[in-house]
Amino acid sequence: MSQHYLIGIDIGTQSAKVVIFTTGGQIVCEQQQPLRPLATPAPQYAEHPDDDLWSALQIACRKAMACFHQLGGQNHQLLAAGLCVIRCCRVLMKSDGELAWPVINWMDKRLNQPYQHQPEYGDVSYVTTSSGYITHRLTGQLKDTCANYIGWWPMDNDRQQWSEDPALWQRCNLRPDQVLDVIPPGSIAGEVTAAAAQACGLPVGLPVVVTAHDKAVEALGAGSLTPGVALISLGTYIGAMTHGEKNHTDARHFWPFQASLPGSWLYECMDVRRGMWTVSWFRDQFGAAALAEATDRGVSIEQLMNQQAAQVPPGSEGLITLHDWAPPAEAEFRKGAILGFDGRHTRAHMFRSLLEGIALTMKNHMDKMADELGVPFHQLIISGGGANSDLFMQIFADIFGLPAQRNKMKSSAAIGCAINAGMAMKIWPDYASACAQLVQPGECFHPDARHHQLYQQLNEAVYQRLHSQLDPLFSQLSPLVDS
Known part of the structure; x- marks a missing residue:
């Protein structure tokens, strides 16, 4: 195993998937960990129990890295990890990055309205997305992709930055000090910390690259x-x-x-x-x-x-x-x-x-x-x-x-993650070349x-x-x- 590799991390509604690719597009290891059933504490409420997104990711990463090492792979051959996490969730974080409340899933009717602080939420310092939370868990950085803010967020999509309109912040019931810094897809958010490496089995210092919301990453990877x-x-x-x-x-x-x-x-x-x-x-x-x-x-x-x-x-x-x-x-x-x-x-x-x-x-x-x-x-x-x-x-x-x-690979989001990660590391000259390398068409059905x-x-x-x-x-x- 003398070549280099990219990791695609895809956390969806039902499982966390970790796929390790060669830069030529071949799958080396593919592991996943099912998420626990959503908790429904009230009609049309949906929460991920405890710290399930992070817990499942740790298990999936450890299994993928064990497979990689068994095949002779070495940590220095891993170039970067692209991260894609389920969209349209609301995450309430304490000042130390821990969850103040279980992750509120996209099927929860509370997400139809702006964030409203409830006494039971306790000490909430940051309101963010699932990708912002997992990015912080992996890197310790308060950064997130600008392309995963859908719904009640004061995001200026044309500028790919937080809005400068005070009225929009007011409608979203948020303040600038409550949100994370945002960066474009294909940007390096930070590197895997020692604590995250111990938890997940990933190498310390591995660059973590942000992508977009999960469906956009799938579209790229398809x-x-x-x-x-x-x-x-x-x-x-x-x-x-x-x-x-x-x-x-x-x-x-x-x-x-x-x-x-x-x-x-x-x-x-x-x-x-x-x-x-x-x-x-x-x-x-x-x-x-x-x-x-x-x-x-x-x-x-x-x-x-x-x-x-x-x-x-x-x-x-x-x-x-x-x-x-x-x-x-x-x-x-x-x-x-x-x-x-x-x-x-x-x-x-x-x-x-x-x-x-x-x-x-x-x-x-x-x-x-x-x-x-x-x-x-x-x-x-x-x-x-x-x-x-x-x-x-x-x-x-x-x-x-x-x-x-x-x-040929049905889980397109993991491929999209690898493409964004590879582009951040300058593996290919452009995205079309990256897709041509990693996306492998399969059967076609005719009407x-x-x-x-x-x-x-x-x-x-x-x-x-x-x-x-x-x-x-x-x-x-x-x-x-x-x-």
């Missing part, structure tokens, strides 16, 4: 850099995005965010807030009866459910899933729904309907974004664990009527014209009308059960 190419990221939060060059502050059907690609913007449409979480929920709650069958066949329960759902016709014979298990901020009364049951339907129908509901929801959101941008999509790139499913990939191709490609026509009919006649039909009922139900 190689979706050109107009007309969209990334659909299959995570707990399912988003769709495409790169551009302008901050469309007046956009109606998408958000312009700072990209992990310096000087660019990431356009992201509406989402499915508990997308792959819903698939996992279905497996855990209703898959027990399939477990014995999966064991007998020598496959995982996910493989079995995908195999069985692939035998169900497109459209799930009329079974339709509406994905509102976590409602949007503008309609907190909404609930998830599965409609159209009759005697034909089995567990396989329900599973396929969950996948179709995700793809239909994303198509409707993405069509509005493409129309507003005036740039139709001609290719999809699918990332995340769900891209391992041939069935899900084909459903996306059939519903969109577009080729759907997955890359079936008959299936696409059926999905179009179902979408226009039924799916696009579900909210208008169900919202009045759910607005009556929510006050009865969510108080």
